[in-house]
Amino acid sequence: xxxxxxxxxxxxxxxxxxxxxxxxxxxxxxxxxxxxxxxxxxxxxxxxxxxxxxxxxxxxxxxxxxxxxxxxxxxxxxxxxxxxxxxxxxxxxxxxxxxxxxxxxxxxxxxxxxxxxxxxxxxxxxxxxxxxxxxxxxxxxxxxxxxxxxxxxxxxxxxxxxxxxxxxxxxxxxxxxxxxxxxxxxxxxxxxxxxxxxxxxxxxxxxxxxxxxxxxxxxxxxxxxxxxxxxxxxxxxxxxxxxxxxxxxxxxxxxxxxxxxxxxxxxxxxxxxxxxxxxxxxxxxxxxxxxxxxxxxxxxxxxxxxx
Numbered sequence: 001x002x003x004x005x006x007x008x009x010x011x012x013x014x015x016x017x018x019x020x021x022x023x024x025x026x027x028x029x030x031x032x033x034x035x036x037x038x039x040x041x042x043x044x045x046x047x048x049x050x051x052x053x054x055x056x057x058x059x060x061x062x063x064x065x066x067x068x069x070x071x072x073x074x075x076x077x078x079x080x081x082x083x084x085x086x087x088x089x090x091x092x093x094x095x096x097x098x099x100x101x102x103x104x105x106x107x108x109x110x111x112x113x114x115x116x117x118x119x120x121x122x123x124x125x126x127x128x129x130x131x132x133x134x135x136x137x138x139x140x141x142x143x144x145x146x147x148x149x150x151x152x153x154x155x156x157x158x159x160x161x162x163x164x165x166x167x168x169x170x171x172x173x174x175x176x177x178x179x180x181x182x183x184x185x186x187x188x189x190x191x192x193x194x195x196x197x198x199x200x201x202x203x204x205x206x207x208x209x210x211x212x213x214x215x216x217x218x219x220x221x222x223x224x225x226x227x228x229x230x231x232x233x234x235x236x237x238x239x240x241x242x243x244x245x246x247x248x249x250x251x252x253x254x255x256x257x258x259x260x261x262x263x264x265x266x267x268x269x270x271x272x273x274x275x276x277x278x279x280x281x282x283x284x285x286x287x288x289x290x291x292x293x294x295x296x297x298x299x300x301x302x303x304x305x306x307x
Contacts, residue, residue, distance in 0.1 A: 002032055002286065002287070002290045003032070003033065003034045005286060006019055006032070006034050006283045006286055006287065007034060009279050009282050009283050009286070010264060010276075010279050010283065012275075012279070013273075013275040013276045013278070013279035014266060014267045014268055014273070014275060014276065015244075015264040015265060015266045015267065015273075015276045015279065016035075016264065016265045016267075017034060017035075017262065017263070017264050017279070017283055018034060018035045018036065018038055018040050018185075018186050018262070018263040018264070019032065019033070019034040019035070019036065019186055019260075019261065019262050019263075019283055019284075019287060020032070020033050020034075020036035020185075020186035020187045020189070020190045020259075020260075020261050021190065021258055021259065021260045021261070021284070021287035021288060021291060022190050022194065022258065022259050022291070023256060023257070023258050023259075023291055023295065024193075024194055024197045024198065024249060024256075024257040024258060024259055025194070025197070025198050025257075026295070027194075029291075029295055030291055030294040030295055031190075031291070032286075032287040032290055032291060033186075033187065034186075034283075035186070036185065036186040036187040036261075037132075037185050037186075037187055038185060038186075039132065039178035039179065039183050039184070039185060040178055040183060040184060040185060040186060040245070040263040041175065041176060041177075041178050041181060041182070041183055041238075041240065041243050041245075041263070041265075042133075042135075042182045042183055042184050042189075042238055042245070043175075043182075043238030043239055043240045043243050043245055044104045044106075044109075044139075044236065044237060044238040044239065044245075045184075045189065045236050045237070045238040045245050045246075045247050045261075045263075046135050046182050046238070047100050047101060047104065047109050047236055048101070048189075048192065048193075048196075048210070048214070048236050048247070049121055049124050049125065049133070049135060049192070050100065050109060050112060050113050050116070050121055050135075050138075051097060051100065051101055051210045051213065051214075052124045052192075052196065052201050052202055052206070052207075052210055053116045053120040053121045053123070053124050054093070054097050054112050054115075054116050055097075055202055055205075055206035055207070055209045055210050056120065056124070056202045056203070056206050057115075057116050057120065058093075058094075058206065058209070059202060059203045059205050059206040063093060063115065063116070064093070065092060065093045065094035065097075066092050066093075066094065067092065067093055068090050068091065068092050068093075069090070069091065069092075069093060069096060069111055069115070070088055070089070070090050071085070071088065071089045071090075071091065071096070071107050071108065071111050072088050073088065075106075075107035075110050075111060075140070076107065077106050077107065077110070077139055077140060077143050077158060078106065078143075078157055078158050078159045079104070079105065079106045079107070080103050080104065080105060081099045081103050081104075081105030081106075081107065081108055082096070082099060082105055082107040082108050082111075083105055083106040083107035083108070085107075091108070093112065093115070096108040096111055096112050097112055097213065098213050098216065100112055101210075101213045101214055101216075101217060101236055102213060102216045102217050102218055103217075103218050103219075104219075104236070104237060104238075106139040107139075109138060109139055110138040110139050110140050113137075113138035114138070118135075118137065121135055122135070124201065124202075127201075128191065128192060128195050128200070128201060129191075130184070130188045130191065130192060132184060132185050132188050133183070133184035133185075133188050133189075133192075134182060134183055134184070135182050136181055136182045137182075142175050142181065142182065143158040145173075145174040145175055145181065146158055146161065146162065146173060146174075146175055147161060148174075149169070149172065149173050149174055150162075150165055150169060150173075152164075162241060167269055170241045170242070170269055171242070171269075173241070175240055176240060176241065176242060176243065186247075186261040186262070186263055187261075189247045189259075189261040190247070190259035190260070190261050191259075193247065193248070193249055193259035193261070194259050196210050196211060197211065197249055197257060197259070211234055211249075214234035214235060214236060214248060214249075215232065215233075215234035217233075217234070217235055217236065217237070217248075219237050221274070221277045221278075221281075222235075222237055222244070222246040222262075222277050222278075222280040222281055223235050223246040223248055223250075223260065223262065223280055223281055223284045224281065225277070225278055225280075225281030225282075226278075226280075226281025226282050226283070226284045226285035226286075227250060227281070227284070227285055227288075230253055231250060231251065231252055231253075232249075232250070232251035232252075232257075233248055233249075233250055233251075234248050234249050234251070235247060235248020235249070235260075236248060238263075241269055242265055242266045242268070242269055243263075243264070243265060243266075244264045244266065244273065244276050244277060244280065245261075245262065245263045245264065245280075246262055246280050246284075247259075247260065247261040247262070247263075248260060250284065250288050252292075256292070258287075258288045258291060260284045260287060260288060262280045262283050262284055264276055264279070264280065
């Protein structure tokens, strides 16, 4: 069975995997599910929801994407992009949103989040009926819970605090417990992706904006690693100690596309786990290939129908 094959991929890599895959725009079609309704830690995959809320605000005329915002030292919570800059940075809202998704810029995420507000983010989930998805604030809030759990300075560098923590402390972190932190299920994340790709998550203009930015993500080591050139990948990663995720849409030259959500929990707390990164790509490929075999492209008959 495909589920057993995918489980074996994660077992060999030293992780437990949670997977859901479905074809875009085919609500009653086949799916691939491995613990797809189990709660999982989203990590930075939550930024997809923030991006939808942002795009809704722009489409409604409540936010000018060209307006410039300042990312101050108060948002220096580690990482890449504006989060790693030594000085205040001014960027347009649209460029901050791009940084948020393409490189997972934590500071850009929080500036955008604070501009649109928690209520707008929660409205995305409510409108789409994602009742098992919960966002507990932004990156600052998630790292504040880490500082609280570890008893460290909430204004300090979270990477330093995590590096100094014991394995027991790390495994007990709130941010690693899907019942206490920002979380969802693989099935609800593919439902979110399907809504974005079928223009149901927001206006067509807003959904197109989110799709375009997700297609520019710079990280090729997880989901993208399972697919050859010519197959489009628009996705978002998520990483925390022992957590490695990616969710996105895989698009084929024949016009068919598949929402894929892969979440993992490693048995090791090692910072670098290339086998698990690669397993995410392999699991995604296996799931999509199975779906394409289950529901092949219709072949037109001579009368103009299909067979």
